[in-house]
Amino acid sequence: MASVATTADHAHHDHHENFLSKKGLMSWLTSVDHKRIGLLYLYTGLVAFLVGGAFALLLRTELMFPGKTFIDEKTYNVFFTLHGTIMIFVFIVPGIVASFGNIFMPIMIGARDVAFPVLNRFSYQVYVAGILVVLFGLVNPLGGGPADTGWTFYTPYSMKTNTSVITLTFGAFLMGFSSILTGLNFVVTIHKMRAPGMTWTRMPLFVWAIYSTSLIQVLATPVIGITLLLLIAEKFFGIGFFDPALGGDPVLFQHFFWFYSHPVVYIMILPAMGVVSEILPVFSRKPIFGYKAIAWSSLAIAGVSFIVWAHHLFVSTLSSSAAVLFSFLTYLVAIPTAIKVFNWITTLYGGQIDLKTPMLYALAFVFLFAIGGLTGLPLAAPAVDVSYHDTYFVVAHFHYTIQGGTIISLMAALYYWMPKISGRMYNERFGKMSFWFVFIGFNLTFIPQFLMGTQGMPRRYYDYEPMYANYHMISTIGAYLLGTGYFTAILNILISSFKGKPCGSNPWNANTLEWKIASPMPEHNFHEIPTITEWPYEYGRDGEASKYSATKGAH
Amino acid sequence: MSANQAGYTTYQGHTVRDGSLWGNPAPLVYSMSRFGMWLFLATEILLFAILFTAYSIAYYRDAAAFHASAKELSVAFGTANTVILLFSSFTVAWGIEAVKHGNNRLMLVMLGITIACGVVFLINKKFEYGHKMHEVELAKEAIAPELYQVLKAENKCADTFDKHHGEDIMVEKCKVVPFNVSNIGSTDKSKPAFASMFFFLYFVMTGIHGLHIIIGLGLLIWVMRKGLKNEFHPGWYTPVEVGGLYWHLVDLIWIYLFPLLYLVA
Amino acid sequence: MINFLHAALGFITHATPASTVAHEAKFAADFINIISLVAFILVEGALIYFVIKYRRKKGEPNKQTLYLTHNTKAEIIWTVLPTLILGVIFYFGVASFIKMRNMPKDGEIIQLTARQWLWDIKYPYCVKNEKTKAERCIKLSSKNVNPTEDSIKAGKLQDALQKENTPFMIAKGRKYVMQMTSTDVIHSFAIPSFYVKQDVVPGLTSRLWFEPTQTGEFTITCNEYCGDKHSGMLGKFKVVEPAEFDQWKAEQLAALQKELDQDAAGGPVDESALIAKGKELYGAKGCLACHSLNGSPGAAPTFKGLYGKEEVLTTGKIKVDEAYLAESMLKPAAKVVKGYAPMPNMGVEEADVKPLIAFIKSLK
């Protein structure tokens, strides 16, 4: 048990200053406290999520009926580009890493702050600069309107349109730069600033996940930086690398783009896996099953994620021998993912599962992510990918992995850690209700898309043949359910973090370091750095049922 | 204790940093700074790696054009620049050795030489770029097809004799401007900004490398200013080390750029 | 609603396979989907069963839970087993893919040119006129089926326009190799029922082959995003019995031969036939997408009263005459009117220029 001396003088320091006490916008923007920067990332991300979600609802409303419902082709193309760009670059890439990673990773390893606090603040400022550039691209007073090329900016279409492709790509470049700096900061922190006694096998699995995500962030993101610069150079200098008229090959842009964009998919999912590996043991009052296997598969996924990118190019004139190689490598990455899912499910075996909202979202993560993973199998086979590529099957697959994975896990993290950050409990019944809205809405939106995809309904289509009309109708109804679910879930958390009932420092009776200090957390986390003596998942040890088991029905 | 909770001590009468920061002890901060810098260098290496991939793919697709265009670059300039950068790398390493043993003045001299070499390198580059912006003789393969038709129409091309491994062979050469600033942003294929793919890659790679040289010089000037205020002592010289590491990386990348761009002919 | 229920029960509905390679691809797809379905049931079943069995009943006091941290034997099994299954899936996924990518030597080569928002195909069957040595092959172009303002007024949505789309005739049982290139951006030529798809990339020629085994009409879709009317870039293959196809081919060749001979004899004399041909080309070549006929502004200057007008170019003023119109049709990037984006290459050929100019001149 970490010998932390806070409990002794807890009563004396009740009114003690915590990291939220200093008020004033400037105190937030100039603060170098990792907890404040993490919260800033969280709130910016959630706003971006609602904006991106709004675009998604507009898309789905347009697709409700065949033919023009209320917007024309060009606006529809702009909407799906902005939905993609805002969701991926602004919200999900920094989603869990920069928000909860920033807040809790230093505390979980027993440090007072990250290795380079000023660099941490600078990376948030670069992130906000990136958002401003994207917003400028959104309005685009220079003429041509916002970009309509899809979030992948494939050349030569992104060359030909005079829309604001350059501003959007430069915004994405800035946000990529900010994610490099965050990744670099976290790798150094985890290596160098662990508390005495915190060996690698005593680190919580969330920290393992953040570590492997930061590795990918540091090593993959420079590639998109240069690719976007080559794209901008290509647009200005008019001759060059992706230009087919001069022997250049536009498919090379896809190679360079996906060399970053597939590892970024693992940047999104690994922290989500980390959060779930934290929540499942706490609520089933049982140690995580196969700690070493989950830790090692996080690293394995980080490693393998770099060699599978060309499965996005099976159908775009990739040579058939390359397709065979990359199909084999893609199946390699499925193995560590499967191991994780099996370990999570075995963690539930023999536990006493508390179906609180964070646990519901964590279980929904395992359920939906398993579907996402399994529908990846046909896509990785070249023969089947030939008919499934760029259809709604792919849209449904990546929504199951990104949304069913990262966003559901972010909701789980919100409900699990917000009581720690604000010291106030959320409304349980309201939380469960919005969960069911999200879960049912999600499946209702994307199961019909699987069925459309297998019949060949292409992706990014503004208008479609009437045989798909029913699927689109059901999918739109599901999308509205999903929208209300997310909105109410976030509302519940925001209101309760100001008005909820105070819930003390460890409402879930969890065993990782952040639950050992007061909530909201004091300015410098620990009065003095604790020495760690044991594994953080010691729930339900023999004969000590009450010691670690939750207090009766942990309220 | 200032905002970043840096620790101070005295050395030869000056109050200097003792290396501790944010409550972390000096050796930990020192090793974290080096580790952080090396990770950043890893991202820079990967950044240039994609440019090398772009170069090697374009080279694979059309080796003849690359051979013909590379003849245009003067190997003398390239070798001179390489020697300058290697020398500047040596002097910056010597400067770090000096500051480790407390010889602040020698460190300042060495950094001065390094910055001078960097500036000379940039001046050389400016001449090379300037040379490319005027009309030059280029072999037919070294020119983009549409541009070649336009040049042929304006009969700027003529058959001349050319030395190729000793014996004379007939080569058609045209007068063309490799980097035509006026055509920047043109969508018309017959009026491109660069004469061919090789020049596009040459300018993009050496341009980004030049940008990194400027950032490196900025870093070294910042270190010189602190050095002049005698802030460094054997107990704390991290900025010098970090500035030096960045400069070595910039030299490292030039070591690869030189053979690929200049010696391909 | 019926086809949705059918789909839900049939779990994974695929387009009906209508080519030789389609049957293998559908088998591979079904095989992998069945395996993932079985895995889905096992994994999610275990998850739901554990949640129901081990959940904390209402107000139940703390129980001693199972202190189980790892079990190497189980972990080895569930690492090796998925690896084997994935190996089998990998084999099936790749085997039929190789077959898809080996182009048959005896296939008939159809040239396909994709351009912004429609497909042009050129059959290998051509006719020559001995005297003028001119040659002409059977060419077809699909129409963009996104409903425009006037088609909505006429109450025609995408499915009605798709019915009127020009069918690409092919014969059952014959191998066809599509040699595809694009003139502007990347498109992707996909025929869901033949289970084939290949990107059409400007600057290089990509290939795709199929051998239809069923008669009927099969939709062609563009699967790579290519701009505003990407969703309307549909076409359709009409697979007919070989005999019927040969008969259609003969008719087409005869018509072309008559045209060739007519051209050899100095071309159609009467102006109205020329203007009619021009009007038909105005639709087929896709000019209608940007150039309007009634003077209303669009993505490009209107054709009404264009001939003889003084046009302001990015490089100065010019009087619109036959030479300017011909050059702008064949080399669009040469002269660009101020305030408009340069026109993409519309695939206009020498033979089409005369009728188009006559048609434009007729629009006072």
Place this chain on the structure above:
Amino acid sequence: MAHSDSSQAHSQSHLKELALTFAALIVLTIVTVKVAKLDFGGVAINISIALLIASIKAALVALYFMHLKWEEKLIVGFAALSVPFVILMVSTMVWDVSQKTAELIYAK
């Protein structure tokens, strides 16, 4: 915390090694320029020789000038980590382009 501890002030001076490395680098540069003029039968061999010499020079700069030789193992590990990525990126993409050119008919 006042005085600096030993890890920062290296006792012996590495100046001699630095001078030697610099000399070696100059020699290698001259060798590269001379070698580039000769033809070793085939473009691939020429290029790989040039890259080999460049890699030796790069290794010298990294080991001696950048102190990787006396650096802690963790930093050496991460410094070496980026090399396989570079090789992976360049080789896979060039390999695919080489395979692809055989199948597709390039317009140029």
